[in-house]
Amino acid sequence: MLVALPFFIDLFYQTFLTELFVWILFAISFDLIFGYTGLLSFGQALFFGLGGYTVTIFIQKLGIGTELALLLSVVIPLLFAWFVGFFSVKLTGIHFVIITIIFALIGNIIGETWTELTGGSDGLTFSPPPFSFGLFKVNLIDIKGNYYFVLAFVVLSYLFLRRMVQSPLGKVFISIRENEDRARLIGYNVQRYKLIAFIIAGGLSGLAGGLYSLTLKYAAASYLHWSISGHAVVYTIVGGMGTLIGPVLGAGIVMTLEHYLVDILQSTDLVVGIVLVFMVLVAPRGLVGLIQSKLRRREPSA
């Protein structure tokens, strides 16, 4: 359906959906660390912004091809996630949350002030050269081409994560989420596996940022703002953490409501706030949790 869709909707909605795909990728990468490993990072904007800037700066300032720039938008945030994670995963609970916020805040301040490199809050615009991979060649200036391009990466990332959470490695992550002390006592090096999850999520957040830049042909310091991290948290909680499909639905619903209600309520933050409060009160396990419990109630109890 998503493949045929661009032929039936106008350019505005094609761009809207492309952006939605990017936020879905960002949210599912967050779900890996939050929903599956139990790490509430409020600093994922750092990796998103780094990915966005990597693509933009490498293409605009260094004249590098889109293929390599996009690859680097995974690798560079991944290395930063390694560094940030190295210090952060030693901490637990609220201390972990705070240190991730601090790292992201530092990134945001550097983005705002190092204007020769980042363009500050005005940002940098660029025009990406076509992406070619083997026989495929995608013109990213073309909105439809861009749509399929982003969709492909998001679908692949989703399948990658879906497989990972059902894999032996995923089982390790889940056991850490459920009971860190018990995981340690049965022999898991908890810090190492937290770091691995954090690095993978950082790389995918970077990819989301890179695709976002390619879609908007633009990157700015606002990519590094804490509210970007908030997007991932909200979509995941609304949709249902630890499910992967939850953040997909969460992003879809929240962004759609934002789009249609912003004229009435005059503020997207207000829409997000109302949706979030409503969901936390009515369905603390998110939309997926709500659906699951409804289905379970329908089954005859054993």
Add this chain to the structure above:
Amino acid sequence: MPEPPQTILKLVDVNKDFGGLLAVNRVSLSVKKGELRALIGPNGAGKTTLLNVITGTLRASSGQIFFHDKEITHLHSYQISHRGIARTMQITSLFAGLTVFENIWAAVQSRKKFFNPFIQALKWQDVKEKTDSMLELTGLGDKAQLICSELSYGDQRILEMGIALSTGPELLLLDEPTAGLNSQESMVLVKKMRGMLSGQTIILVEHDMGVVMELADNISVLHYGSILAEGPPSEIKENEEVKKVYLGG
């Protein structure tokens, strides 16, 4: 002639100091292969702290701990698990939101060296078989698909032992397995334990003297962090000092 049983755990002058309070005070202790050693003593005697020091959950302030003649004093708890020591907690410690099967699975899988992110975990045939056999051993096979928080408290205690056993330990530390159970439930648990744990080397912390007298080969009595007496149950029962501080005359 059979060889005499070897010592597998040896503590030498182990201290644990909490800012001036000696919770464990110069404890030296040897446990032989196949032995069931009970660790008893009044509340606050340092029993759980001693277990925490052995499993690396807490670092000893001084002294040395040897497992199979290799020093483990400064290892992390996950490393100690791989050396072959497992434990259960005084307050049940499970993967609460997961099924019984998944709980055992996590423990069985922990013996693997590499966790491939690209394969389906459930296709790991040897892990699956081991998990099934551990479920059978614990008698929880028919409850395998229940979320473990739905189990009865007694079954949760059994499950935690199953998790510990699934790491294939050479030494198992049990911290008050009957805590929170009434005497009838305790009897059921002890009966199951006998089946599950036969031949296993165990250190058992326990308040229920009936359980201790029934299961223990030897008893160490801890009082204010130090070992007050040590010996077979019949001796400990008659020890005047132990009677005074613990058994209540």
